[in-house]
Amino acid sequence: MSDPTSDKALMMQVKNGDLDALGVLFERYHHRLFGFFYRLTSRRDISADLVQDVFERILRYRTSYTGNGDFATWLFQIARNRHADHYRKMEKENEWEHPDVPHPAASNPAASHPNAPHSAGPHPAVPDSALPDTDDRLLLEQALARLDPDKKQALVLSRMEGFLYREIAEIMACTESAVKVRVFRGLQELRQIMAGLERQTGRKRIHPN
Amino acid sequence: MTPNEKHIDLITGYLQDSLSDAQQQEFDRLVRAGKIDMAEVREMEVHFRQLGDLPSPEPDPAMGERFHAMLQQEKEIRRREEEMQQEEMQQEEKNLSQPDQKRQERETAGRTPLLRFIPGLFPSGGTPRIRHMQTAASIAAVFLAGLLLGLLYPGRGTHDQQIQQIAAEVHDLREMMMISLLDESSAAERLRAVNISMEIPSPQEHVIFALVQTLHFDPNVNVRVAAVDALVHHGSHPMVREELVRAITRQPSPMVQIALADAMIALQEPRAAREFQKLLEQEEMEDPVRDKIEQTLLVLL
Numbered sequence: 264m265s266d267p268t269s270d271k272a273l274m275m276q277v278k279n280g281d282l283d284a285l286g287v288l289f290e291r292y293h294h295r296l297f298g299f300f301y302r303l304t305s306r307r308d309i310s311a312d313l314v315q316d317v318f319e320r321i322l323r324y325r326t327s328y329t330g331n332g333d334f335a336t337w338l339f340q341i342a343r344n345r346h347a348d349h350y351r352k353m354e355k356e357n358e359w360e361h362p363d364v365p366h367p368a369a370s371n372p373a374a375s376h377p378n379a380p381h382s383a384g385p386h387p388a389v390p391d392s393a394l395p396d397t398d399d400r401l402l403l404e405q406a407l408a409r410l411d412p413d414k415k416q417a418l419v420l421s422r423m424e425g426f427l428y429r430e431i432a433e434i435m436a437c438t439e440s441a442v443k444v445r446v447f448r449g450l451q452e453l454r455q456i457m458a459g460l461e462r463q464t465g466r467k468r469i470h471p472n
Numbered sequence: 473m474t475p476n477e478k479h480i481d482l483i484t485g486y487l488q489d490s491l492s493d494a495q496q497q498e499f500d501r502l503v504r505a506g507k508i509d510m511a512e513v514r515e516m517e518v519h520f521r522q523l524g525d526l527p528s529p530e531p532d533p534a535m536g537e538r539f540h541a542m543l544q545q546e547k548e549i550r551r552r553e554e555e556m557q558q559e560e561m562q563q564e565e566k567n568l569s570q571p572d573q574k575r576q577e578r579e580t581a582g583r584t585p586l587l588r589f590i591p592g593l594f595p596s597g598g599t600p601r602i603r604h605m606q607t608a609a610s611i612a613a614v615f616l617a618g619l620l621l622g623l624l625y626p627g628r629g630t631h632d633q634q635i636q637q638i639a640a641e642v643h644d645l646r647e648m649m650m651i652s653l654l655d656e657s658s659a660a661e662r663l664r665a666v667n668i669s670m671e672i673p674s675p676q677e678h679v680i681f682a683l684v685q686t687l688h689f690d691p692n693v694n695v696r697v698a699a700v701d702a703l704v705h706h707g708s709h710p711m712v713r714e715e716l717v718r719a720i721t722r723q724p725s726p727m728v729q730i731a732l733a734d735a736m737i738a739l740q741e742p743r744a745a746r747e748f749q750k751l752l753e754q755e756e757m758e759d760p761v762r763d764k765i766e767q768t769l770l771v772l773l
Contacts (some may be wrong), residue, residue, distance in 0.1 A: 286540065
């Protein structure tokens with residue numbers, strides 16, 4: 264007998280009209296979705312909007328839910344498509360996203376606060392950070408923000424969201440081999456970007472063992 | 473191209489710790505043979521691990537408030553819809569009880585041809601609801617009065633012929649009522665009209681045409697969705713399939729698009745596949761609709 268508190272069972276309840284069950288799913292997933300969107304956009308406001316958008320769509324089209332496949336994979340498929348739509352819209356409107364903090368080379372450390380005013384830079388996104396940063400972590404976040412969207416998504420879904428390559432392939436609508444290539448090349452590119460940033464900022468990264 | 477690029481499958485499996493025993497042995501063998509550059513793999517592994525250690529950003533509490541406000545609003549809409557449905561059901565019950573009240577009047581007046589007699593029963597004034605209640609009542613009245621006629625004058629034809637004649641008249645009246653309701657400004661009335669059309673076993677051309685017009689042009693999305701269902705009900709009519717397929721790329725509403733996808737599966741209409749593919753090329757498509765259409769294409773292709 265299936266678990267009535269499983270994601271799928273809850274979503275079926277939503278489909279059948281018990282809308283409160285969506286509240287439970289929201290509590291389970293909004294944090295992860297926010298993190299996912301934030302890693303892709305480096306904007307807290309846009310990430311919050313996209314999370315809301317995902318749940319609004321689930322609510323609106325609840326009757327079309329089939330219950331096939333894994334719920335989290337389905338949810339992140341919607342999330343990825345929402346992000347793609349957002350990205351296209353921004354491109355069309357020529358509205359480049361201003362990250363929540365300025366370029367890493369900027370000297371003002373206060374700017375790394377999440378409430379700092381937006382600033383336009385030559386790169387699309389440099390993430391903010393609410394906690395005191397180690398050099399390595401900051402560098403990695405900055406490099407990640409500069410990766411191309413597909414490689415970034417593959418890395419975020421694999422390492423940060425814990426999806427298997429097979430599941431990521433489903434989310435990204437591509438083959439498992441394509442996901443592996445994106446992860447591999449993403450890590451290579453990450454290393455190059457980090458090296459470039461080190462040179463730019465004059466920092467020397469401490470390599471962990 | 474670095475040597476490692478030839479072994480992406482193994483290296484990414486190693487990074488995610490998902491190599492099988494055989495793959496692990498192969499990986500170790502390639503490292504020993506110098507075919508995999510382990511220094512590069514280690515550096516990748518470090519970055520890969522560090523990515524997982526990055527702290528996840530904390531969402532604002534306002535996000536939860538916004539979500540719950542949306543949920544509350546949806547629940548309120550749903551509650552109102554249920555109330556409306558209940559009202560509709562009560563109205564239906566009233567409509568059904570109406571013929572009983574009028575039966576006696578009809579029984580004394582049933583000796584003239586029925587359809588000629590009916591316009592006299594419908595006053596031109598009154599609200600649309602009252603007029604339609606009268607129409608509904610008249611359908612039952614025609615039926616009952618016809619039965620009575622058959623009993624009183626058995627010599628005017630066989631019983632079966634009379635029953636057939638009455639059934640045809642009820643059929644015509646139902647079609648009249650449906651067409652008349654479709655002209656109403658109230659979406660609820662038009663919805664009722666569409667539902668009535670499903671009770672008509674073999675509708676005439678003009679009824680199908682009216683449903684098609686409703687599908688293409690009704691301003692209310694619920695009415696258009698209902699029209700899709702009604703047309704599926706009359707799927708054997710040649711015009712229906714063609715118009716449903718035509719509607720696929722014309723309908724801007726995601727709800728109607730989903731209804732059309734269900735309709736095409738129900739009718740197993742292969743011509744729809746091409747139209748759905750055209751639809752998928754549109755950039756601004758809602759995700760659940762995209763999912764639905766992709767699933768539909770799997771069935772149709």
